[in-house]
Amino acid sequence: MYSKDGENYFVVDAHTHFWDASPANWVPGQEQYAKGWIECFHAYQGLGPAETHWPIEKFQKYDEETMMRDLFEVGHVDLAIFQPTNLRQWYTNGFNTTEADGALSERHPGKFVVNTTFDPREGDEGLRALEERVSRWGSRGVKLYTAEWFGDSRGWSLKSPEAARYLEKCQELGVKNIHVHKGPTIWPLDKDAFDVADIDYAATNFPDLNFIVEHVGLPRIEDFCFMATQEPNVYAGLAVVIGGLMHARPRFFAKVMGELMFWLGEDKLLFGADYAIWEPKWQVEGFVDWQMPDDAEMADYAPLTVAQKKKILGLNAARLYDIKVPGELESEKEQTTEAVGVPSP
Amino acid sequence: MTTAATRTAGSEPAIRSAVWSALGTVLDPELDEPLTDLGFVSRCEVTPTGEALVRLRLPTYFCAPNFAFLMVADAYDAVSAVPGVHHTVVELDDHFAADAINRGVAARAGFVGTFADEAADELDSLRADFLRKAVLAGTDRVCRTMIAAGTDPGGLAGLTLGDAPDGPDRERLRGRRRELGLPDGDRDPLVLDPDTGTGVDEGGLRRHLGLARLTRVSQEANSGVCRGMLRARYPGATQSGQPDQSD
Numbered sequence: 001m002y003s004k005d006g007e008n009y010f011v012v013d014a015h016t017h018f019w020d021a022s023p024a025n026w027v028p029g030q031e032q033y034a035k036g037w038i039e040c041f042h043a044y045q046g047l048g049p050a051e052t053h054w055p056i057e058k059f060q061k062y063d064e065e066t067m068m069r070d071l072f073e074v075g076h077v078d079l080a081i082f083q084p085t086n087l088r089q090w091y092t093n094g095f096n097t098t099e100a101d102g103a104l105s106e107r108h109p110g111k112f113v114v115n116t117t118f119d120p121r122e123g124d125e126g127l128r129a130l131e132e133r134v135s136r137w138g139s140r141g142v143k144l145y146t147a148e149w150f151g152d153s154r155g156w157s158l159k160s161p162e163a164a165r166y167l168e169k170c171q172e173l174g175v176k177n178i179h180v181h182k183g184p185t186i187w188p189l190d191k192d193a194f195d196v197a198d199i200d201y202a203a204t205n206f207p208d209l210n211f212i213v214e215h216v217g218l219p220r221i222e223d224f225c226f227m228a229t230q231e232p233n234v235y236a237g238l239a240v241v242i243g244g245l246m247h248a249r250p251r252f253f254a255k256v257m258g259e260l261m262f263w264l265g266e267d268k269l270l271f272g273a274d275y276a277i278w279e280p281k282w283q284v285e286g287f288v289d290w291q292m293p294d295d296a297e298m299a300d301y302a303p304l305t306v307a308q309k310k311k312i313l314g315l316n317a318a319r320l321y322d323i324k325v326p327g328e329l330e331s332e333k334e335q336t337t338e339a340v341g342v343p344s345p
Numbered sequence: 346m347t348t349a350a351t352r353t354a355g356s357e358p359a360i361r362s363a364v365w366s367a368l369g370t371v372l373d374p375e376l377d378e379p380l381t382d383l384g385f386v387s388r389c390e391v392t393p394t395g396e397a398l399v400r401l402r403l404p405t406y407f408c409a410p411n412f413a414f415l416m417v418a419d420a421y422d423a424v425s426a427v428p429g430v431h432h433t434v435v436e437l438d439d440h441f442a443a444d445a446i447n448r449g450v451a452a453r454a455g456f457v458g459t460f461a462d463e464a465a466d467e468l469d470s471l472r473a474d475f476l477r478k479a480v481l482a483g484t485d486r487v488c489r490t491m492i493a494a495g496t497d498p499g500g501l502a503g504l505t506l507g508d509a510p511d512g513p514d515r516e517r518l519r520g521r522r523r524e525l526g527l528p529d530g531d532r533d534p535l536v537l538d539p540d541t542g543t544g545v546d547e548g549g550l551r552r553h554l555g556l557a558r559l560t561r562v563s564q565e566a567n568s569g570v571c572r573g574m575l576r577a578r579y580p581g582a583t584q585s586g587q588p589d590q591s592d
Contacts, residue, residue, distance in 0.1 A: 032441070033441070036406040036407065036441060037407070039406065040405045040406050040407050043404075043405060043574050043577040043578050044574065044577075045577075046573070046574070046576070046577025047570070047573045047574070047577065194409075218566070218567065218570070219375060219563070219567040219570075220563070221559070221562070221563035221566065221567075222478070222481075222556065222559045222560045222562075222563040225559055226556065226559070240570075244570055244573070245566065245569065245570070248569070248573045249566070249569035249570075249573065252562070252565055252566045252569045255562040255565070255566065256562060256563075256566050258562075259558075259559050259562050259563075262555075263559070296493070300558065
């Protein structure tokens, strides 16, 4: 646990990756996309403090030891949740697969939660494969990319009947946390790939599942927040918000946090470092130290309390994933409160 | 004999300046800011024969192709309309769809013509969606200033556009409303629903202003991410236009 000023924070990093984007893993003929993808990620790292930037070679492929140190030895993380990203069109063995994550997790019991993924366009076979992965790795969540192409398809929608079948299967298997990427631009994508309306639809139809919108719907924070006021089972993944804004754009970071607290509230926000884009250490330390600026421009936003930071850094994710937290924090984990935002009439 | 060459010879600096100004009217539809302020224009030249050569760059290799297309096409239109420009070349660099976009814009093929099976529609409705967001964000800019100067927030529902202080924020808001075909006169409501064009009453005001603020925060946060990414991608690049004063 991270301790600061006499307070203990149980840190769940709800968004982490173990990837291989080295040239040896690039699919022949797809090199430009494989290279473009990892360079795009690398540019995001540029939004963090200079001393945390990596050379591209290390960023393309880092080893297990590096990851374990960055998260658990120096990064203050107590438990991390893997969010896979297959991208098998560009990377021969996949970019960041359930299998690679799972294998690492098995070597370090108690450190990781292994989420998997699905693509409803894979039909019955995909449904069976999902069930096998959930059984093999004990997954309690999935990470979805609705903007990914598949054959001639330019993406898929959570509104589709095929997606509903997969969500029903998730419900049946006890996979209750549906992480949806609606975040920073990823190709290939359809022109509506950022639209969060399909999450709204699925969240209404599957009230027992939790929908965690990664990167808070960036670049559509406003649509996301407005939707979240109407759906009690919609959550915000803070990956990119803390990593991409807290250091590089502190004023906007304050405003975005203010809006998220206003519209969603303290129980709906989940910290995620988005390693290896950003290391958790500076994010955890910086967020614990951070406070809403006390000036006129931020007057609409309340300061953040220690109790709220504890929830955001770990207790909320622990609640969603039934993760046991140290006794002193267990009661705080279960205390929830209403947002002050303005629901639709 | 008056040819293109003799007409423009020696006047390139003035034309170049006019081309730059024209590019300053082209907005990133999502960020609602001029390309020139965002640092998206990496080259702007005019040859002695009146050929305008413009190169654009974006924060990432994977920026959404629809927005990229709109910016390249809008830049082409704006530059082509500058007196003294006889031929226009606008090219996007370092983008996964650059070849298709550059070819499509040069051929005036439209978005569907350019992306064929990959695009279902032209980009008019996308543009209108983002203009509505720009109206919301602009409403926050104008109203926040008024409230800070002592206007009673509850009284905003009864005010008109003409009641807002004269200045660039109000005129920018007026311009976005005009582009959408919404009421834009001094006697029209200051706060209106961008979907319907009707004034927001006192009961709906708090929620509407909350959404307006949220929309502006989102727009500015996106702008912050985009500017940061551009700087990370082109470390040597100096951004033209106004310095970034947000942080």
